[in-house]
Amino acid sequence: MQALVPTKPMALGFTLHFGPSLSALFLPLSLTPSLSSIPHLVLLESIIQVESSIFKGSGGEPQKTWQPSSGVPKLTKVEQQKPSESSSSLQTVNDSGPPRVSTKDLVSLQLPRPLSTMDLALPPRHGSDLRVAYQGVPGAYSEAAAAKAYPQCEAVPCEQFDAAFQAVELWLVDRAVLPIENSLGGSIHRNYDLLLRHRLHIVGEVQLAIHHCLLALPGVKKEQLRRVVSHPQALAQCEHTLSKLEGCVREAVDDTAGAAQFISAHNLRDTGAVASVRAAEIYGLEILMDGIQDDCDNVTRFLMLAREPVIPRNDRPFKTSIVFTLEEGPGVLFRALAVFSLRNINLTKIESRPQRKRPLRIVDDSNNGTAKYFDYLFYIDFEASMADSRAQNALGHLQEFAIFLRVLGSYPMDMSPMRA
Numbered sequence: 001m002q003a004l005v006p007t008k009p010m011a012l013g014f015t016l017h018f019g020p021s022l023s024a025l026f027l028p029l030s031l032t033p034s035l036s037s038i039p040h041l042v043l044l045e046s047i048i049q050v051e052s053s054i055f056k057g058s059g060g061e062p063q064k065t066w067q068p069s070s071g072v073p074k075l076t077k078v079e080q081q082k083p084s085e086s087s088s089s090l091q092t093v094n095d096s097g098p099p100r101v102s103t104k105d106l107v108s109l110q111l112p113r114p115l116s117t118m119d120l121a122l123p124p125r126h127g128s129d130l131r132v133a134y135q136g137v138p139g140a141y142s143e144a145a146a147a148k149a150y151p152q153c154e155a156v157p158c159e160q161f162d163a164a165f166q167a168v169e170l171w172l173v174d175r176a177v178l179p180i181e182n183s184l185g186g187s188i189h190r191n192y193d194l195l196l197r198h199r200l201h202i203v204g205e206v207q208l209a210i211h212h213c214l215l216a217l218p219g220v221k222k223e224q225l226r227r228v229v230s231h232p233q234a235l236a237q238c239e240h241t242l243s244k245l246e247g248c249v250r251e252a253v254d255d256t257a258g259a260a261q262f263i264s265a266h267n268l269r270d271t272g273a274v275a276s277v278r279a280a281e282i283y284g285l286e287i288l289m290d291g292i293q294d295d296c297d298n299v300t301r302f303l304m305l306a307r308e309p310v311i312p313r314n315d316r317p318f319k320t321s322i323v324f325t326l327e328e329g330p331g332v333l334f335r336a337l338a339v340f341s342l343r344n345i346n347l348t349k350i351e352s353r354p355q356r357k358r359p360l361r362i363v364d365d366s367n368n369g370t371a372k373y374f375d376y377l378f379y380i381d382f383e384a385s386m387a388d389s390r391a392q393n394a395l396g397h398l399q400e401f402a403i404f405l406r407v408l409g410s411y412p413m414d415m416s417p418m419r420a
């Protein structure tokens, strides 16, 4: 676990080091103007990475850099062997003529093999070389979601959601895992807005059971607390329990684990944090209360984001997320939803967000009291893959009358058992 410290040499022959120092090991990524003002370097590295991902090594994972000599055993002369005995051994120095290479030899050479359509259909890299951005500091639920989505990945903390989006766009990380909705608190609107503002693709989803604890410095009693700090969603999810803590005010901070870190760093004996068991372990806090969420079924759904989309498939349950806008008028939203119902496509989520650039629409200025409507963006998740003709036809139909339509991603549904 570490803050964002890309140390890979860039194409211009020097190393970019964005991480401040070792002492800031847990400092999350914040994209500063100076960092975003180096697009040419980033572009160069992007090109390298695009090229390198064309090749696959024998381990089944795309290699970061393809070096023709790296996996190839040195070709040495096979001594004291008659040619007839060494038909399967590769000889470079052969006095009796050029070496003969059999297919068996080629297998042992471990040359990169060409990609097949099967490789392309595989989910994106889940290997240990993947860097995954999340919002928060170590111990945040988002970090656990990143680990569930990409086991053994290197989770990269980011200060804000926006920084996580940009980190993927700038090739500083490979993926981002960000919360989109919670079963108690509802939608995380900021991420809906950012999905539209950025050009990333949803490549997967992961659902995480959220188990909140009330944490404090060792030895502190519940009655001593005058303040409880946490992420606003976490505070809302524990409303019932927290309202029973007398004389305690609630304060929102960027993330749950950040709240725990804050108490620990400032030795605050009058402050508690709502955070995870892992946050308690990392920041040396004690668990005063366990499982304090209002409902034991507290689940947050996270999206996995990447620069490239996954290739939609039909052989396993897929979900597709879209965003669109409509003309104003009676029944237009009804017609939009009907394109799915007509094809028996199940909708799993619908969300509307005001259009920032066009928040008000004057519909009638003939009266004294001018009527104004809000204009909305509609976000819909439906249970079908873009490889499914029903989905293609539904979106073709929607496109006939939607002013704007974008597919945010078509990706495998999270069917895994719930775990915290």
Ligand SMILES: O=C(O)C(=O)C[C@]1(C(=O)O)C=C[C@@H](O)C=C1
Residues within 6 Å of the ligand: 135, 136, 139, 140, 141, 142, 143, 179, 182, 188, 210, 231, 233, 234, 254, 255, 256, 257, 300
């Ligand atoms: O603060 C964290 O630990 C987070 O990962 C953020 C977050 C959220 O944004 O909803 C994630 C899951 C929980 O629902 C509470 C907070």
